[in-house]
Amino acid sequence: MRKLILMGLALGMTMAVASDLRSAIETPDASKLIAKDLLEPAKVYTMPSGCITNDKDSIARGKFIFHNLNGKKAKGKLPKGLSKKQMKPGKTYLPQDKIPAKQYGNCVACHNIEGARGAGNIGPDLTNYNEFFIKTGARDNAFVFQKIADPRIDNPNTHMTVNLTTKLFTTHEICEIASYIVSIKK
């Protein structure tokens, strides 16, 4: 009996020490952060009419998004109609408000294309895309639109970024990026 009590005491003591030590170490929760950050299932999108355009300003914006990472890192003059900051539509901002940098595509991280600097090669080279892919009938505009919007429809195991399902870009911006890719470049 006495032995049991002693044992119980000893046990209680080691357990107390264990929980003390346990509370001395940092074990922050990450599961909620991850759960909120998960990618939604793959989605099929219909390319809106008038999506692919020859408009110079649209193509310039698509090009800028293709070649740059974000508004903080981007150098050079911004094309007309593109911002370095990501403002929420409908929200009014005061001068002292911190507005986050706008994210761009950084597509050159993985794709070479005309005039790319330091392009990566995880994805296919998109140089001469119009001639090699569109004119040959291998691809059409809708394919390019869907690929950028959500590449998982074409390839469930893709290593490419998802750009519309994640709401990183608007449908309109995807159209401008696609317009840049399929445009004939000099």
Place this chain on the structure above:
Amino acid sequence: MVSKKIILAFALIGVLAFSGEQFAMSDSDRAIYAEMLESNPADMDVEYGSELMEDLVGGDEGLAKFLGVSEDELPAYIAGFPRYIEKLGLVVGLDQVLQALMAENGKKPFKLKSKDMFALSTYAKSIANGEASNIDVNANEHMKKALALGEKTFMTKRGGRGLSCNSCHAPAVIGAILRTQPLPELGADGVAVAATWPGYRMTKSSLRTLQRRFQGCMKNALLKVIPIGSAEMVALEVYLTNRAKGIEIAVPGLKR
């Protein structure tokens, strides 16, 4: 299947022309790197870490005692981290063990993300330099679970661009270039990476731990950054350390 697609696309286009600016390391960078290999700037942090170790927790002896091993067994035991530690009831990294040890010694534990903790835990891992990494992911249910969670975390696509660690570190994309940076392979057995962290990062001019490195990739790729010491972070470390099993530990490493 993925690699086949990529190869196909490459074949269609024919030749890939790489320019000199392809690589982020210039010749002068490389010269500095060679010099640093002779004397790693983080050696000073390790020295400082060893002083902290003496002052705060009774040196190697104090650590060995806490872990329940002899000082002779300590290097090989450290080469098996992250481990399930009975006293803590958790799979933990060395840094968390050091927090517990500091508390046991009546000291206020360093924060996991603090410079002092980076120095202290790098010193502690350096005790295992020259030992083969010997993590045992089958040691118990806790380790098995940690490995599974690590793999899951590595494969989970999330964040603003819908990327996972595997998007950039899968065997299929290895050897490929991400914007001037060759992608280090992480997803195969025999990958030494975990055995070479903590390391000195030239681009950050400071000593960084493996979990701190994970945070860098998360931030760059727009994955929500998760905290050091979380179950998922320790699990990622378990996953990558298991890849480095059998490889000699050599810290602090020297990283771009």
